[in-house]
Amino acid sequence: MAFLRASFGFMFMVLLSSTTISIAHPGFPFTWGNVGGSGGGYFSLFPEFYQFSCPQANDIVMTVLEKAIAKEPRMAASLLRLHFHDCFVQGCDASVLLDDSSKITSEKRSNPNKNSIRGFDVIDEIKAQLEAACPQTVSCADILALAARGSTVLSGGPNWELPLGRRDSKTASLSGSNNNIPPPNSTIQNLITLFNRQGLDEIDLVALSGSHTIGVARCVSFRQRLYNQNGNNQPDETLERGYFYGLKSVCPKSRGDNIISPLDFTSPAKFDNTYFKLIMWGKGLLNSDEVLLTGNGGNTKTTELVKSYAEDEGLFFNQFAKSMVKMGNISPLTGYSGEVRKNCRLVN
């Protein structure tokens, strides 16, 4: 019982030791088992968390998303990425949404995030509507998880049952953001290590990288591959020739850091499995994309997974949904830990 963190957890165990589990009061998380894995104790996430306290939560999220994504299809990608950058730093606790303040050093300025992470206005809009409908009920961390799922669905990707009940952190971690989120020039070993650190395996790594079927990257994120892949002033030899020349024409050797290119140039707004086909053809944009196939001389578990997902979109969609739930369960704050922020940018 080492994971029984708080004494009230034990009390509930005694009180609710009969066979049926009831919800102590609306929106209060209590189930047997620990979906989260790390530190969730007896409080875990479950899909019906807002069933009584804010039944319309997902509808509100979807209505705002539909408008935002119709206006700018890329927003779906940006919101999906926000959830990832949240979960890899202190768990899925909305730490990524906090602005600088006297007590907070924002993660928005980290290397992976600066000039890059976006979608905060859409999250603010969702939060404002949820506060109007169900004050101080739906956490910003759950909004990020709902927005990531909704964005996937609205882009043509899979749907899944989404465990809810995350609470919001009162802290952020700039160093965590710098150290835990893999850089785009990662080696395969680097990627596997950083995912393992979050309790995610190679299957999750490849499936979740499939997010790069939508959205864009900046020149600064893939320039090394074009001009100096291994410190020898040579391009990455795994890049297909035509694609390489195309990229060079939009991403100069110096300057132009913020010029963008689609991660999946054939269908940048459609969630499908072409990302994996492109990798097979040497047309993955980031080094971290291509090494899933070619890393360790093409002798990793990830190589076979890229091939399977390129061949079978259903297999990819299925695993993507599972891995998204797994990522969404990284060290959530539950029970009485953390808070439900009124404004996602500020601690209460």
Ligand code: HEM
């Ligand atoms: C496997 C390691 C990963 C690396 C190294 C990586 C790296 C990157 C980089 C460098 C960009 C472009 C940023 C820029 O240039 O501004 C990007 C974009 C993106 N990433 Fe990842 N990523 C990884 C995994 C993931 C995961 C797990 C997800 C989601 C579950 C994700 C979702 C996205 C999306 C949707 C975009 C496009 C964002 C937009 O257009 O605004 N990535 N990623």
Ligand SMILES: *[C@@H]1O[C@H](CO)[C@@H](O)[C@H](O)[C@H]1NC(C)=O
């Ligand atoms: C990745 O890029 C960073 C920053 O430019 C650099 O310091 C590092 O050596 C690169 N890593 C690899 C494996 O090329």
